[in-house]
Amino acid sequence: xxxxxxEALEQRRQAARAACQTALFxxxxxxxxxxxxxxxxxxxxxxxxxxxEGGVLAELEAEISRLLGTEAASFMPSGIMAQQCVLxxxxxxxxxxxxxxxxxxxxxxxELDALPALHGMVLERLSDEERQPTPADxxxxxxxxxxxxxxxPLRDGGHLLPSWDDLxxxxxxxxxxxxxxxxxxxxxxxxxPYLGHSLAEVVGLADSxxxxxxxxxxxxxxxxxxxxxDVIAESRRWQRRHGGNLLTxxxxxxxxxxxxxxxxxxxxxxxxxxxxxATALSDAGLRITxxxxxxxxxxxxxxxxxxDVNARxxxxxxxxxxxxxxxxxxxxxxxxxxxEFTVGSATCDIGAAEVAKRMTAVVxxxxxx
Amino acid sequence: xxxxxxEALEQRRQAARAACQTALFxxxxxxxxxxxxxxxxxxxxxxxxxxxEGGVLAELEAEISRLLGTEAASFMPSGIMAQQCVLxxxxxxxxxxxxxxxxxxxxxxxELDALPALHGMVLERLSDEERQPTPADxxxxxxxxxxxxxxxPLRDGGHLLPSWDDLxxxxxxxxxxxxxxxxxxxxxxxxxPYLGHSLAEVVGLADSxxxxxxxxxxxxxxxxxxxxxDVIAESRRWQRRHGGNLLTxxxxxxxxxxxxxxxxxxxxxxxxxxxxxATALSDAGLRITxxxxxxxxxxxxxxxxxxDVNARxxxxxxxxxxxxxxxxxxxxxxxxxxxEFTVGSATCDIGAAEVAKRMTAVVxxxxxx
Numbered sequence: 001x002x003x004x005x006x007e008a009l010e011q012r013r014q015a016a017r018a019a020c021q022t023a024l025f026x027x028x029x030x031x032x033x034x035x036x037x038x039x040x041x042x043x044x045x046x047x048x049x050x051x052x053e054g055g056v057l058a059e060l061e062a063e064i065s066r067l068l069g070t071e072a073a074s075f076m077p078s079g080i081m082a083q084q085c086v087l088x089x090x091x092x093x094x095x096x097x098x099x100x101x102x103x104x105x106x107x108x109x110x111e112l113d114a115l116p117a118l119h120g121m122v123l124e125r126l127s128d129e130e131r132q133p134t135p136a137d138x139x140x141x142x143x144x145x146x147x148x149x150x151x152x153p154l155r156d157g158g159h160l161l162p163s164w165d166d167l168x169x170x171x172x173x174x175x176x177x178x179x180x181x182x183x184x185x186x187x188x189x190x191x192x193p194y195l196g197h198s199l200a201e202v203v204g205l206a207d208s209x210x211x212x213x214x215x216x217x218x219x220x221x222x223x224x225x226x227x228x229x230d231v232i233a234e235s236r237r238w239q240r241r242h243g244g245n246l247l248t249x250x251x252x253x254x255x256x257x258x259x260x261x262x263x264x265x266x267x268x269x270x271x272x273x274x275x276x277x278a279t280a281l282s283d284a285g286l287r288i289t290x291x292x293x294x295x296x297x298x299x300x301x302x303x304x305x306x307x308d309v310n311a312r313x314x315x316x317x318x319x320x321x322x323x324x325x326x327x328x329x330x331x332x333x334x335x336x337x338x339x340e341f342t343v344g345s346a347t348c349d350i351g352a353a354e355v356a357k358r359m360t361a362v363v364x365x366x367x368x369x
Numbered sequence: 370x371x372x373x374x375x376e377a378l379e380q381r382r383q384a385a386r387a388a389c390q391t392a393l394f395x396x397x398x399x400x401x402x403x404x405x406x407x408x409x410x411x412x413x414x415x416x417x418x419x420x421x422e423g424g425v426l427a428e429l430e431a432e433i434s435r436l437l438g439t440e441a442a443s444f445m446p447s448g449i450m451a452q453q454c455v456l457x458x459x460x461x462x463x464x465x466x467x468x469x470x471x472x473x474x475x476x477x478x479x480e481l482d483a484l485p486a487l488h489g490m491v492l493e494r495l496s497d498e499e500r501q502p503t504p505a506d507x508x509x510x511x512x513x514x515x516x517x518x519x520x521x522p523l524r525d526g527g528h529l530l531p532s533w534d535d536l537x538x539x540x541x542x543x544x545x546x547x548x549x550x551x552x553x554x555x556x557x558x559x560x561x562p563y564l565g566h567s568l569a570e571v572v573g574l575a576d577s578x579x580x581x582x583x584x585x586x587x588x589x590x591x592x593x594x595x596x597x598x599d600v601i602a603e604s605r606r607w608q609r610r611h612g613g614n615l616l617t618x619x620x621x622x623x624x625x626x627x628x629x630x631x632x633x634x635x636x637x638x639x640x641x642x643x644x645x646x647a648t649a650l651s652d653a654g655l656r657i658t659x660x661x662x663x664x665x666x667x668x669x670x671x672x673x674x675x676x677d678v679n680a681r682x683x684x685x686x687x688x689x690x691x692x693x694x695x696x697x698x699x700x701x702x703x704x705x706x707x708x709e710f711t712v713g714s715a716t717c718d719i720g721a722a723e724v725a726k727r728m729t730a731v732v733x734x735x736x737x738x
Contacts, residue, residue, distance in 0.1 A: 014423075018416055032417045032425075032619050036409035040402050047387055048401045054383075056401075077446050081612025114610035118487045214616045221615035241483035242611050243450025246590035247583045250401050251620035 016314060021321035024355045027218040027263070028346035029323065035220065039254045048248045052236065056253045063260065064224050068209060069200030072232035075253060077244045079186055079223040080111050082210045083149075085238035086225045088119050090180040090208070091146030097121045100141055100148040103128035104156040106184060107149065121146065130154075132162040135173035148174045151184040152191045152202070153295050159187070159340075161294040164195050171205035183209040186223075189264055190216045190295040193271040207231075213252070216267065216296065217259030218344070222252035266345065270296035273352050274343040280356035285364065296343040302363050306330045306337040309363055316362045324362050385683060390690035393724045396587040396632070397715035398692065404589065408623045417617045421605065425622045432629065433593045437578060438569025441601035444622060446613045448555055448592040449480050451579045452518075454607035455594040457488050459549040459577070460515030466490045469510055469517040472497035473525040475553060476518065490515065499523075501531040504542035517543045520553040521560045521571070522664050528556070528709075530663040533564050540574035552578040555592075558633055559585045559664040562640040576600075582621070585636065585665065586628030587713070591621035635714065639665035642721050643712040649725035654733065665712040671732050675699045675706040678732055685731045693731050 002010075020029045049057035057075055064073035076082040091097055099115060101107050103125040107115060115121040124141050126133035132154055150170065153159045162170065174181040183206045185191070192199055203209045208227030213219035225235055239245055263270075274296045278288040287301040302309065309328045317323055328337040347355055360366065371379075389398045418426035426444055433442035445451040460466055468484060470476050472494040476484060484490040493510050495502035501523055519539065522528045531539065543550040552575045554560070561568055572578045577596030582588035594604050608614055632639075643665045647657040656670040671678065678697045686692055697706040716724055729735065 030417055030617075032617075033409050036405055036620060036623070040405035040409055048399055076612070078612040078615055080609070080614070084612065112606055112610050114612075117610055220617055220619065237481055240449070241481050241486055242613075243445070243447040243453065243483075244612060245449070246447055248399075248401075248589055250589065251405060254405070 012318070013314060016317045017323075019321055020317060020323050023323040023346050024350060024359060025323070025325060026342050026344040026346055028344075035255075036251070039251060039258065042254055042258055048250045049253065051247060052239075052245050052249070055248075055250070056257065057249055060253045060257050061224070063257070064211070064226055067199050067260075068203040068211070068226045070203060070209070070226040070232075071229040073224045073226040074232050074236050074239060075222060075224045075249060075256070076239055077222060077246070077249065077252070079106070079184075079210055079212050080114060081239065081242045081244045082223040082225045082235075083107065083182070083184060084114060084119060085235040085242065085244075086208050086210065086227065086231065087115065087121070087147055087149070087182060088238050089231050089234045090182065091119070091121060094144065094146045094180065096144040096146040098124050098141075098143070098145050100124050100126050100133075100138065100145055100179075102126050102133055102149075102151060102154060102157070104130065104154060105149065105151045106155065106186065109156055130157040130160065132157075132160060132166065133170065134166070135169055138170070138173050138177070145177070145179045147180045147182050147207075149182045149184055150206070151186070152188055153297075155187065155297075158289050158299050159293065159295050159297045160290060161191055161194050164197060167195065167202075168205060180207040182206060185209045186212040187215055187295060187297070189267055190270065190297070193268045194294045213256035213259050216270070216344070217256065217263050219255040219259040220252055222249070222256050263345065266348070267296070269348060270343045270345075273348050274298060276352035277341075277343060277347070277356055280352055281360065284356060284360040286360070298341060299338055300325075300341055301331055301336055301338045302328075303335060304328075304337050304363060304365065305335065308365065309337055312362050312365055322358075324359055328363075381687070382683060385686045386692075388690055389686060389692050392692040392715050393719060393728060394692070394694060395711050395713040395715055397713070404624075405620070408620060408627065411623055411627055417619045418622065420616060421608075421614050421618070424617075424619070425626065426618055429622045429626050430593070432626070433580065433595055436568050436629075436633075437572045437580070437595045439572060439578070439595040439601075440598040442593045442595040443601050443605050443608060444591060444593045444618060444625070445608055446591060446615070446618065446621070448475070448553075448579055448581050449483060450608065450611045450613045451592040451594045451604075452476065452551070452553060453483060453488060454604040454611065454613075455577050455579065455596065455600065456484065456490070456516055456518070456551060457607050458600050458603045459551065460488070460490060463513065463515045463549065465513040465515040467493050467510075467512070467514050469493045469495050469502075469507065469514055469548075471495050471502055471518075471520060471523060471526070473499065473523060474518065474520045475524065475555065478525055499526040499529065501526075501529060501535065502539065503535070504539055507539070507542050507546070514546075514548045516549045516551050516576075518551045518553055519575070520555070521557055522666075524556065524666075527658050527668050528662065528664050528666045529659060530560055530563050533566060536564065536571075537574060549576040551575060554578045555581040556584055556664060556666070558636055559639065559666070562637045563663045582625035582628050585639070585713070586625065586632050588624040588628040589621055591618070591625050632714065635717070636665070638717060639712045639714075642717050643667060645721035646710075646712060646716070646725055649721055650729065653725060653729040655729070667710060668707055669694075669710055670700055670705055670707045671697075672705050673697075673732060673734065674704065677734065678706055681731050681734055691727075693728055697732075
């Protein structure tokens with residue numbers, strides 16, 4: 001049961017968040033009215049799709065296929081839906097309900113066991129460790145498999161990517177066993193600078209991929225699956241069964257297209273600023289992982305009590321309307337706390353040095369000293 | 370294989386539709402940019418929901434529960450998703466995969482067998498006839514049932530409603546057998562004038578209901594399920610598994626709220642104009658079913674060849690930018706064609722007499738005579 005003090009704190013947090021004007025992380029706070037107005041202006045003359053066909057949606061799907069170098073793409077309301085649809089197609093074709101996954105993947109951690117509950121799939125774990133899976137992990141899963149999934153980066157492992165060589169070796173191991181390789185690319189756009197290869201080159205190693213339009217691209221929501229024509233056509237039928245075939249997906253399609261325009265060209269910059277910021281934070285006494293970061297996001301650890309740091313973040317937000325970071329949680333080591341930090345356009349606009357200065361002042365409690 | 374002539378015709382149709390300025394049916398053509406701009410203005414100061422919590426979404430859900438007289442409601446991207454989520458909850462609680470449905474219901478006709486394919490449910494048909502199901506139909510399905518569904522109105526039966534007495538008798542039959550009754554209320558808002566009872570009175574006869582925010586309410590998309598607190602809370606978990614829990618549903622929530630403001634107060638008027646229009650069309654030689662219409666929508670039959678009438682509709686659209694009706698299809702009786710007509714704000718603005726005049730002129734080919 002939450003106490004009255006907990007409830008009062010939660011109310012303070014909500015009020016402070018609603019009043020938030022700027023943030024050091026991501027692309028800054030979303031202003032709903034301004035966002036909708038911007039979308040209206042962007043596509044004032046656009047034609048709406050009708051139940052998934054035509055209009056802005058068709059144009060966006062063509063753009064996604066072109067970027068990812070695939071035959072086809074289908075835009076869907078969410079990644080949870082997108083991945084189930086395409087994995088079901090692979091599983092049916094392979095005649096195996098066994099899907100190889102990382103134990104820390106979104107499919108395992110954040111989806112309430114949707115793959116088993118809705119599709120009768122069996123999740124076979126490649127690894128539970130904070131690292132990308134290897135050909136040896138795959139070899140430990142003998143027999144027929146419906147598909148192998150790879151999350152780029154592994155978010156709950158600390159936004160970790162494989163090297164290009166490790167990635168190609170893993171893809172070859174899937175190929176050798178003739179098992180379809182599917183990329184969970186929720187943050188694929190953010191992964192190309194470190195991998196040193198284009199989107200099409202990365203996706204070209206796999207049989208299908210899912211990409212997301214919020215997160216790094218800053219859209220309102222939305223996802224897509226990309227792959228061969230017939231696989232995507234079959235995925236669309238599962239999309240309908242899931243309830244993802246709306247009268248129109250116009251606002252999300254417009255928002256996704258805006259995200260591709262606004263943020264895709266800046267992914268290398270977001271990564272560079274993350275590397276620069278990680279160095280500045282390390283110099284100030286924080287610990288970073290991975291160091292240097294593989295993408296625009298990393299974990300940071302500080303030798304502070306979680307309640308103290310969260311209280312300081314809230315006081316700072318209330319007095320300045322500036323959000324410093326997401327909430328911190330206690331780390332394994334007593335007295336240390338941890339959070340995730342994502343670099344976006346807001347971070348870049350302020351600059352790594354200034355962000356590090358403001359953040360450490362609040363996080364380490366040295367404000368005014 | 371489509372011929373070159375087919376393709377040329379389809380291109381003409383698409384171009385004509387894109388240029389459409391007014392329509393005799395529904396709420397008129399959607400102008401995407403204008404629609405998004407209107408939404409931005411409506412809720413410029415609104416707070417966005419985050420993964421289904423808070424903001425405009427929470428306010429909308431409270432409004433739906435209040436209107437329908439239920440403990441709780443959950444807003445979802447689509448009706449296909451909404452109904453699966455709540456029917457799965459009932460089915461699990463009843464420990465029966467057997468769901469009683471009408472053979473012409475949306476669940477059977479338009480959803481690619483999603484209930485069996487995703488939830489392992491067995492669809493038990495109450496009837497395949499163009500009428501609402503009866504207690505006798507239910508008695509023909511002995512044994513344990515997960516839920517009974519009732520589509521109000523039965524769209525593919527010609528937008529048919531039961532009388533209030535028949536509805537209460539059917540609900541009592543479900544209640545007597547202790548089987549949850551779920552209302553497919555995609556057009557429930559449109560059904561209250563004929564039933565002569567409030568939304569809360571209609572939904573009060575059942576255990577749960579689904580409602581839609583496009584169709585009569587003219588929103589961009591979106592649906593909701595409403596019912597007891599614990600059933601809706603459990604439905605939300607299936608919503609997440611389906612992939613219906615987006616970072617924000619803001620545009621659809623804003624659009625749904627606008628629909629409730631703009632169109633809900635006019636449902637009696639839409640029904641009255643449908644009745645008036647049906648009379649005028651009958652007088653001009655068309656046949657209407659049901660006559661008088663139960664809701665704002667009805668089927669109309671004309672003694673014309675489908676190709677002729679569709680060609681005249683297209684020519685009219687090209688020369689005037691005015692859409693007369695949806696496409697016509699050949700009826701059972703040779704030489705007769707049929708289509709569905711839905712009365713909305715656009716119809717009311719022009720008036721039943723004038724709509725009947727313009728429509729019969731084009732449909733019956735008497736333009737200029």
